[in-house]
Amino acid sequence: MKKFALQDHGLVPAHILLTVEESDEVLQSYGVDSAHLPKIRVSDPVVKEIGGKVGDVVKIIRNSSTSGESVFYRLVID
Amino acid sequence: MTVPKRIGKISFGLISPQEFRRMSVVKIITADTYDDDGFPIEMGLMDPRLGVIDPGLRCRSCGGRPGECPGHFGHIDLIAPVIHVGFAKLIRKILRGICRECSRLMLLDGEKRMYIDQIETLVRLGQTTDDIVNKVFAEARKHKVCPYCSAPQQEIKFERPLAYVEDGHKLTASDIRDRFEKIPDEDVKVMGMNPDTARPEWMLLTVLPVPPVTMRPSITLESGQRSEDDLTHKLVDIIRINQRFQENREAGAPQLIIEDLWELLQYHITTFLDNTVSGVPPARHRSGRPLKTLSQRLKGKEGRFRGSLSGKRVNFSARTVISPDPNLSINEVGVPLEIAMELSVPLVVSPRNIEVMRDFVRRGSDKHPGVNYITRADGRRVKVTERNAEEVAEQLEPGWRIDRQLMDGDIVLFNRQPSLHRMSIMSHRVIVMPHKTFRLNPAVCPPYNADFDGDEMNLHVPQTEEARAEAEILMRVQENILSPRFGGPIIGGIHDYVTGNFLLTHGERRINRLEVMDVLKKLHHIEIPEPAGWDEAGAPYWTGKQIFSLILPKGLNLEFKASFCKNCDSCKRDGCDDDAYVAIRDGEIICGTIDAAAVGAFKGKITDRVIKEYGPTVGAGFIDGMTQMAIRGIMLAGFSFGIDDEDIPKEAGDQIEDVLNAARENVRKLIDAYKAGELEPLPGRTLDETLEMRIMQTLGKARDNTGSIAGRYLGIDNSGVVMAVSGARGSMLNLTQMAACVGQQSVRGERIRRGYEGRTLPHFRRGDLGAEAHGFVHSSYKEGLNPTEFFFHAIGGREGLVDTAIRTSQSGYLQRRLINALQDLEVQYDGTVKETRGIIVQFSYGEDGVDASKRDYASPENVHRIVQRVLRKEGA
Numbered sequence: 007m008k009k010f011a012l013q014d015h016g017l018v019p020a021h022i023l024l025t026v027e028e029s030d031e032v033l034q035s036y037g038v039d040s041a042h043l044p045k046i047r048v049s050d051p052v053v054k055e056i057g058g059k060v061g062d063v064v065k066i067i068r069n070s071s072t073s074g075e076s077v078f079y080r081l082v083i084d
Numbered sequence: 085m086t087v088p089k090r091i092g093k094i095s096f097g098l099i100s101p102q103e104f105r106r107m108s109v110v111k112i113i114t115a116d117t118y119d120d121d122g123f124p125i126e127m128g129l130m131d132p133r134l135g136v137i138d139p140g141l142r143c144r145s146c147g148g149r150p151g152e153c154p155g156h157f158g159h160i161d162l163i164a165p166v167i168h169v170g171f172a173k174l175i176r177k178i179l180r181g182i183c184r185e186c187s188r189l190m191l192l193d194g195e196k197r198m199y200i201d202q203i204e205t206l207v208r209l210g211q212t213t214d215d216i217v218n219k220v221f222a223e224a225r226k227h228k229v230c231p232y233c234s235a236p237q238q239e240i241k242f243e244r245p246l247a248y249v250e251d252g253h254k255l256t257a258s259d260i261r262d263r264f265e266k267i268p269d270e271d272v273k274v275m276g277m278n279p280d281t282a283r284p285e286w287m288l289l290t291v292l293p294v295p296p297v298t299m300r301p302s303i304t305l306e307s308g309q310r311s312e313d314d315l316t317h318k319l320v321d322i323i324r325i326n327q328r329f330q331e332n333r334e335a336g337a338p339q340l341i342i343e344d345l346w347e348l349l350q351y352h353i354t355t356f357l358d359n360t361v362s363g364v365p366p367a368r369h370r371s372g373r374p375l376k377t378l379s380q381r382l383k384g385k386e387g388r389f390r391g392s393l394s395g396k397r398v399n400f401s402a403r404t405v406i407s408p409d410p411n412l413s414i415n416e417v418g419v420p421l422e423i424a425m426e427l428s429v430p431l432v433v434s435p436r437n438i439e440v441m442r443d444f445v446r447r448g449s450d451k452h453p454g455v456n457y458i459t460r461a462d463g464r465r466v467k468v469t470e471r472n473a474e475e476v477a478e479q480l481e482p483g484w485r486i487d488r489q490l491m492d493g494d495i496v497l498f499n500r501q502p503s504l505h506r507m508s509i510m511s512h513r514v515i516v517m518p519h520k521t522f523r524l525n526p527a528v529c530p531p532y533n534a535d536f537d538g539d540e541m542n543l544h545v546p547q548t549e550e551a552r553a554e555a556e557i558l559m560r561v562q563e564n565i566l567s568p569r570f571g572g573p574i575i576g577g578i579h580d581y582v583t584g585n586f587l588l589t590h591g592e593r594r595i596n597r598l599e600v601m602d603v604l605k606k607l608h609h610i611e612i613p614e615p616a617g618w619d620e621a622g623a624p625y626w627t628g629k630q631i632f633s634l635i636l637p638k639g640l641n642l643e644f645k646a647s648f649c650k651n652c653d654s655c656k657r658d659g660c661d662d663d664a665y666v667a668i669r670d671g672e673i674i675c676g677t678i679d680a681a682a683v684g685a686f687k688g689k690i691t692d693r694v695i696k697e698y699g700p701t702v703g704a705g706f707i708d709g710m711t712q713m714a715i716r717g718i719m720l721a722g723f724s725f726g727i728d729d730e731d732i733p734k735e736a737g738d739q740i741e742d743v744l745n746a747a748r749e750n751v752r753k754l755i756d757a758y759k760a761g762e763l764e765p766l767p768g769r770t771l772d773e774t775l776e777m778r779i780m781q782t783l784g785k786a787r788d789n790t791g792s793i794a795g796r797y798l799g800i801d802n803s804g805v806v807m808a809v810s811g812a813r814g815s816m817l818n819l820t821q822m823a824a825c826v827g828q829q830s831v832r833g834e835r836i837r838r839g840y841e842g843r844t845l846p847h848f849r850r851g852d853l854g855a856e857a858h859g860f861v862h863s864s865y866k867e868g869l870n871p872t873e874f875f876f877h878a879i880g881g882r883e884g885l886v887d888t889a890i891r892t893s894q895s896g897y898l899q900r901r902l903i904n905a906l907q908d909l910e911v912q913y914d915g916t917v918k919e920t921r922g923i924i925v926q927f928s929y930g931e932d933g934v935d936a937s938k939r940d941y942a943s944p945e946n947v948h949r950i951v952q953r954v955l956r957k958e959g960a
């Protein structure tokens with residue numbers, strides 16, 4: 007069976023795995039701990055696809071009808 | 085903010101007799117309360133160890149004073165076990181599921197293990213176990229013989245209110261308790277209970293907790309007589325019967341008497357817990373009033389949950405009927421003098437205001453802006469009366485507080501239920517007025533959803549400086565004109581105010597000097613412009629557009645289509661034949677008519693633009709001016725609507741009759757074609773559906789045609805048309821139905837089909853598919869409906885009523901759930917949305933960080949408009 011990349015689907019927003027430096031920067035800019043971020047499971051299909059591990063931060067870029075693009079961050083949890 | 089104690093978990097279970105005894109501070113053995121000297125009797129129902137309510141005394145258990153001591157439970161040892169009514173159903177289920185001999189749950193070991201697994205899984209997932217547990221009992225009951233000891237089982241019948249009959253014998257509470265005690269812990273788990281916190285035998289009481297006196301205080305009547313709480317009365321009954329029971333049993337009384345007393349004890353404990361058990365006569369007070377016992381305190385609208393915890397009563401509030409006053413600003417509220425003298429604002433006396441404060445105090449509490457109370461620096465409160473006013477005024481010192489009566493200019497919160505959105509509570513400035521109703525500008529009716537058919541509203545007076553500041557900055561009416569829901573003004577002209585503006589500004593209405601003075605007399609800072617012209621007699625006249633322009637801010641530029649614009653293929657703009665294209669340049673109306681699209685609630689384009697460009701203060705001033713001008717505009721023109729406004733000339737009636745006859749004929753032809761099998765089905769439809777659709781279409785078109793015929797004869801000089809066209813009230817469809825033809829009545833979007841076999845009413849033949857037989861109403865409301873039409877109309881009308889009734893309850897519940905889920909979310913200063921633990925919900929409010937009330941009717945951009953405005957300024 008042919009394998010598909012989830013992110014190729016038009017309705018799946020772009021998920022980008024942040025490096026430790028990048029995620030620290032995000033946390034600092036919002037002035038919060040990683041525990042205060044919204045969560046996403048390691049078992050989430052997209053997280054599996056991009057190889058996220060527990061404790062990583064995923065940047066999600068969604069299309070928005072009012073602002074063009076909206077950026078969202080999630081902490082990978084077990 | 086720090087939380088003093090965090091609740092880790094709440095566990096629900098039954099309290100064991102041992103636990104009841106452990107938490108008890110005293111065993112109650114006597115039914116007496118106070119001795120002859122008025123002192124509480126030891127080991128009686130008012131034992132001082134149960135807590136204190138009398139001021140000056142200290143609790144014998146904790147040493148606390150009244151108010152500090154929470155009260156302590158006592159207990160009564162019951163002579164024989166008694167069923168707890170709340171568990172009657174569960175006791176029945178368990179009795180039927182366990183063996184009568186060995187008390188084991190009558191399921192095989194394998195089944196038990198399977199059910200425990202399922203229950204544990206559900207508990208881990210945080211879901212309810214009711215379904216599984218019910219299945220356990222249903223399966224266990226099926227056994228006629230115990231799988232463990234092979235004892236044959238008997239049917240157990242439950243007899244209302246509280247009797248379990250097995251094989252013709254009534255099981256006593258002791259019997260049941262004995263059986264339950266023998267149930268092994270493992271079996272209790274299968275029944276969905278945790279044997280550590282809830283053993284089944286604890287559902288039969290052997291110890292009764294006696295609630296502390298703090299929750300059943302006695303009150304001393306004026307006569308000096310003590311009056312006890314309902315719970316105390318009930319407890320007295322319980323102790324008396326318990327004692328008699330014991331005496332009789334020790335004396336070896338006959339079984340019959342013992343059983344009677346046992347039943348009586350059961351009755352008193354049942355009603356002590358719940359006085360509304362069906363089949364149990366409610367315990368009554370000597371006066372005949374049913375007692376309010378434990379569950380009555382919790383249940384229902386006035387119960388502890390809905391009445392005391394979710395809803396609380398407040399001071400400094402007032403409620404009365406509302407009525408309109410267009411001469412008030414939208415920011416004001418008229419408060420009756422009587423209410424103003426009852427409510428007060430606390431003011432602190434300082435060296436700088438002391439003389440003014442003295443003036444207030446001197447007036448006493450009977451002359452209007454007076455003072456009701458003063459609070460000295462040491463916290464002592466003194467009521468100000470006519471007699472002590474002068475004296476108190478002289479004593480006044482800085483640091484004291486006076487409760488000054490409500491007066492003009494005070495800020496108050498005004499509210500109308502149901503408070504569905506934030507505009508249901510707004511702050512207004514007080515204007516004290518005569519008479520007994522709250523007065524408000526009708527332009528603020530839409531956010532409150534108020535009308536004046538007897539609506540009542542609430543008023544609250546903020547008591548601290550912070551509360552007043554918040555009320556003034558965040559909650560003022562003028563700060564809430566633009567709705568965060570759709571980005572347009574929710575406040576604006578309604579009904580006659582829209583009509584008034586329409587009449588004033590439509591076409592070229594000439595207004596003479598006297599009339600101009602009349603229209604403008606309540607407006608401030610108005611300079612009357614040069615007359616638009618002079619009439620034949622040489623008297624000057626002004627146009628309505630000119631007059632309306634006086635309340636528009638200078639420099640306002642705006643063009644839009646009025647609400648009655650026909651949306652012509654190519655708009656002639658300022659050359660519009662109907663005067664339906666509004667153009668405003670530099671605050672002057674160049675052309676067009678002011679109607680609902682310009683100043684109405686929910687749509688007012690002018691209101692919207694004025695607020696967005698000049699701020700809420702100018703916006704509020706504009707609405708104030710608009711209402712005052714409109715009310716005089718409509719009086720100037722005169723406006724009424726009567727039954728003869730629905731009259732249409734005979735030729736119009738004939739034309740309508742022709743249209744309807746033609747429609748009837750077409751429907752007949754359709755039916756004939758259907759019967760002959762010549763009807764072509766529409767794509768994706770059956771033949772029957774096609775016929776229905778074609779008939780509906782034909783009749784719908786016919787009704788529209790009658791409407792346009794009537795419309796041709798009802799011109800702009802007709803009041804109904806003026807209201808419909810200006811957007812004030814009603815629509816052309818309403819007028820059509822009144823003057824020409826009511827049209828098809830429907831149920832669930834279809835023609836009416838229900839009724840008798842093969843027909844809707846006995847007046848028609850079976851199988852009649854014609855218009856009349858299925859709810860088409862040819863008559864107009866003016867003509868009146870014939871009996872069959874009337875009946876169909878009632879069917880269609882009822883559907884509307886049922887729909888609204890259902891919709892409001894459903895959407896109300898939906899809204900409650902949403903609000904409960906979202907109420908603690910907060911937009912932070914950095915634009916993120918966080919909940920109370922600080923967890924981010926959105927990184928930018930609404931994904932775009934835009935305040936909906938600041939953008940044009942929810943359109944995502946207003947850049948073009950701003951660019952235009954800047955360019956215009958550059959050019960000037």
Ligand SMILES: [Mg+2]
Nearest residue numbers: 535537538539
């Ligand atoms: Mg009403």
Ligand SMILES: [Zn+2]
Nearest residue numbers: 143145146153
């Ligand atoms: Zn105490």
Ligand SMILES: [Zn+2]
Nearest residue numbers: 183186230233
């Ligand atoms: Zn058995």
Ligand SMILES: [Zn+2]
Nearest residue numbers: 649650660664
């Ligand atoms: Zn037009």
